[in-house]
Amino acid sequence: MMLKFPSLWIKNATLGDRIANELRLRILENEMKPGDVISENQIAGRYGTSRSPVRDALKALSLDGLIRLERMGAVVQGMDLKDIQELYDVREMIENFAQQRVSKKNVSVLVQKLQQSIDKMELAAKYNDHSEFAYYDLLFHETIVRHADHKRIFNLWSSMKPLIMAVILVTTEQVFSYGSDHVEWVIGKHRTIVRAMQSKDRAVIEKSVNQYFDDSRHTLTESFRPDSSD
Amino acid sequence: MMLKFPSLWIKNATLGDRIANELRLRILENEMKPGDVISENQIAGRYGTSRSPVRDALKALSLDGLIRLERMGAVVQGMDLKDIQELYDVREMIENFAQQRVSKKNVSVLVQKLQQSIDKMELAAKYNDHSEFAYYDLLFHETIVRHADHKRIFNLWSSMKPLIMAVILVTTEQVFSYGSDHVEWVIGKHRTIVRAMQSKDRAVIEKSVNQYFDDSRHTLTESFRPDSSD
DNA sequence: GTAAGCCAACTTGTCGACAAGTACACTGGA
DNA sequence: TCCAGTGTACTTGTCGACAAGTTGGCTTAC
Incomplete structure (x- = not known):
């Protein structure tokens, strides 16, 4: 049942976390559409667990804003193009804050770590492993934020x-489908x-930073055709 | 047992939320100190509930960064002066973002709502009701962020x-203890x-915005004497 | 045909129980 | 004295059950 999420990433994760990750993908890929009403029992049944881990997962998804908890049932909110661009707005804000802070310190250690992530992205690109690529993309940005020491x-x-x-x-998978030129462009x-x-x-x-996220938003606009997944 | 948190604010709150709010205050007021180890059973016993709502509360507190969940027990992290200043850093970042966005639209409706909050703060100040004052302080800022429409x-x-x-x-209570001049200054x-x-x-x-939060941070520096609460 | 009221099928919040795993003290042997 | 091994008392993650409350449809009266 749970096949979509790269299992390497969640080796020691709790059931609730796995379900949350799984549901995030299903919502982003529009298998669960905005307006759909789900209940704890329903999801628990689907994954063959009790309500407890599902409960944790739904709480997490509501914090993400992917669903809205109501008195009876939860309503899927999903993320349309605008929502994802807003997510990038916030990422831009956070990363700008972090980079400005980092730049006031010695960056040589950080730069070396970032270079490592980039190398691994290159490698993942070579082997056409998009989830590995996504992992190091994420790690790259996390490394910056962590070094802000805040x-x-x-x-x-x-x-x-x-x-x-x-x-x-999800987006990395799409970028890979555009061919290696686009992947190299992302690395660049x-x-x-x-x-x-x-x-x-x-x-x-x-x-x-602004340029980076503007580009990302632009890529989104191209790939996220309205309801292309139906 | 649960006396500290203004009961008006949490009329329809779930048990887990109430416990979370209560624990937040206890941690901020240093009744639970950094390094203290707590367990779900222990807290459940203290509040006479089962582990379920406590579990929710501890999850929330760990998202706040007030505790760190570990394999056995959770370790209280607390917030020292620096931590609170960092919280204000982030508030400044968010509110600057929101205000810049708001300022590109018609602000008359917003200004009127903000004026209402300020009026209520005035009233709360007159009656020396610090938690009412805190409530409308919070509402003031939330109103701005909400109007950013993001x-x-x-x-x-x-x-x-x-x-x-x-x-x-917590901080409003301290501001009130400084006398009405300081309260008026906050309103200003x-x-x-x-x-x-x-x-x-x-x-x-x-x-x-920068001035506002600089002032707030400065007020903190005065009031949060190191370990003044011991 | 329509509206008020009732009933049954859901929902969530909370509870207590169990299993798997961890930390720490205690025992025994050197 | 010190160290390895064992056991016990804890911890969390998960489960199933119950109660209180909500929703929507069905009955019944008009």
Whole structure:
């Protein structure tokens, strides 16, 4: 039943987390559509578990904004193009904050770690492994936020991480389907980020972060045809 | 047992939410200190409930960053001065984003709502009701974020709201103890925010938001003497 | 035909129980 | 004295059950 989510990522995850990850993908891929009403019992039945882990999962999904808990049943909200662009707005805000903060310190250690992530992305690209690629894309950005050395910002990132993970997983799959040129272009964007950060110039960094997420939003606009998945 | 949290605020709240709110206050007021280890059974016993609602509460507190869930027991993290200042960093970031967005639209409706909150703060100040005051302080800022008309940003605010609520509750009590001059000064700060927003000038707004939270951080520095509550 | 009221099938919030796993003290042997 | 191994008392994750409350349809009266 649970096949979609890369099992490597969730080796020690609790049942609730697995169900949450699974449902995130199903909602993002429009298998569960906005307006659909789901209940704890229904999902528990579907996955052959009790309500307890499902309950945790639905709570998590409601924090993501993917569903809305109501008195009887939960209503799927889903994410349309605008919602995903808003998610990128927030990612841009967080990452700009983080990078500005990072740039006031020595970045050599950070740059080296980022380079490692980029290398792994290259490798994943070579072997056409889109979920591995997505993983290191996510790690790249998490590494930046972590190095900002700001607990609350990192907490913010962590709270959005499962959702971002699911979105990156879906969009990366699409990017791969466009061919290796597009994949290389994505890698190049990450190199650009690193270079901008090394400049340590406030305006340059802000511009580069803005450019990065503008590009991402633009890619979305192309790939997310309205209701293309029906 | 549960006496600290204003009961008006949580009339229809679930047991888990009440326990979470209560624990937030106890942690912020240093009755539960960083390093303390708590377990679901222990808290359930303390409040005379089963583990289920406690489990929800501890999950919420870990999302706040107030505790760290571990394999056996949860470790209280607490919030020191730096942590609260970091919380204000993030509030500043969110509110700046929201106000810049709001300022691109017609603000007259918003301004009127904000004025209502300020009026209620005035009234609460007159009757020396600090929790009522805190409530409308919170509402003031929530109103701004809501009017930004950006689901993801509002989601971010909502996810931090319970923690912000608890922090405002504690700090407002301290502000009131400083006397009515300080309370009036806080009200004045909110009026300044509104004026800056009406200017619709990007730089003016950014400056005003920055000033507001700088002031708040400064007030914190005065009131949060290290370990003053022991 | 229509509206009020009742009933049955759902829902969630909470509870207590069990199993698997962890930490720590205690025992025994050197 | 010290160290390895064992056992016990804890912990969490999951399960099934119950109660209170909601929804929607069906009956019944008009």
